[in-house]
Amino acid sequence: MTKVLLVEDDSAISGPLVRALGREGYDVTAVATGEAALNEMINPIDLVVLDLGLPDMDGLDVARKARQEGRDFPILILTARSEEVDMVVSLDAGADDYVTKPFRLAELLARVRALLRRSVQDGRSSDELIAQDIRVDVDAHRAYSGSRELQLTAKEFELLTVLISHAGSVVSREELMRLVWGSAADASTKKLDMHISWLRRKLGDDVNAPHYVSTVRGMGFRFEI
Numbered sequence: 001m002t003k004v005l006l007v008e009d010d011s012a013i014s015g016p017l018v019r020a021l022g023r024e025g026y027d028v029t030a031v032a033t034g035e036a037a038l039n040e041m042i043n044p045i046d047l048v049v050l051d052l053g054l055p056d057m058d059g060l061d062v063a064r065k066a067r068q069e070g071r072d073f074p075i076l077i078l079t080a081r082s083e084e085v086d087m088v089v090s091l092d093a094g095a096d097d098y099v100t101k102p103f104r105l106a107e108l109l110a111r112v113r114a115l116l117r118r119s120v121q122d123g124r125s126s127d128e129l130i131a132q133d134i135r136v137d138v139d140a141h142r143a144y145s146g147s148r149e150l151q152l153t154a155k156e157f158e159l160l161t162v163l164i165s166h167a168g169s170v171v172s173r174e175e176l177m178r179l180v181w182g183s184a185a186d187a188s189t190k191k192l193d194m195h196i197s198w199l200r201r202k203l204g205d206d207v208n209a210p211h212y213v214s215t216v217r218g219m220g221f222r223f224e225i
Contacts, residue, residue, distance in 0.1 A: 001026070020109065026112075037062050050062060075096050076108075097115060114168025117131070162179050168224070171221055
C-alpha cells in the first residue's frame with residue numbers, strides 16, 4: 001500500500017486530509033511537527049505532504065534536511081505563502097510541487113496522484129513518460145497516442161515532454177518558454193500559444209473542451225491526468 005506522510009499542525013486541515021487520502025487507498029501517517037516528521041522519515045515513505053507553517057520549525061527546513069539525508073520521495077508543499085519568490089524557494093529546498101491555501105481537495109489529490117505516478121515512472125524507466133493514453137519515449141524522441149505514433153516537430157515534442165512530466169500540475173508560460181526555447185526566449189509568448197495549438201491538434205484535443213492540455217488562465221498550461 002502507498003504510504004503517505006502528512007505533516008500539518010492544524011487539525012481542521014489534517015483531519016479531513018487524512019480521511020480523503022485514506023479514501024484514495026493510501027496508508028496515511030499524520031504528524032504535527034517538523035521533528036516528528038523527520039523521525040518518521042526513517043521508515044519507508046512514498047510521498048510527503050508538508051505544511052510550511054509548523055510550530056517547531058519551518059517546513060522548508062524539513063524539506064532541506066530530508067534531501068540532505070538522501071530521501072528521494074516526492075514532497076508536496078502546503079503553504080499560505082502565495083508570492084512567486086516563496087514558491088521558488090520551496091522548489092529550491094527540494095519540494096516537487098506545491099498547493100497554496102486555501103486549496104481545493106480535488107486539486108490536492110490530483111497533484112498527489114501525479115507525483116506518485118511520476119515517482120513510479122522514474123523508478124521504472126528514466127526515458128519513458130506516460131499520462132492518460134499518451135506515451136513519450138524521451139531517448140528515442142518518439143511519442144504515441146495509444147498505438148499511434150504522433151508526428152511532432154522538435155518544439156512540439158519538447159513541449160509535450162515538459163507538460164507530461166508535470167502531468168496534473170500547472171506549468172507556467174515563463175517556465176515553458178525557458179525550458180523549450182531557453183535563452184532565445186523573448187518577452188512574447190505568442191509562439192508558445194501557436195505551438196500549444198499545433199500540439200493540441202495532433203493530440204486530437206477539442207479546443208472547447210480539452211481532454212489533454214488545459215489552459216489555466218493567467219498561469220499557464222496543465223496536462224490532465
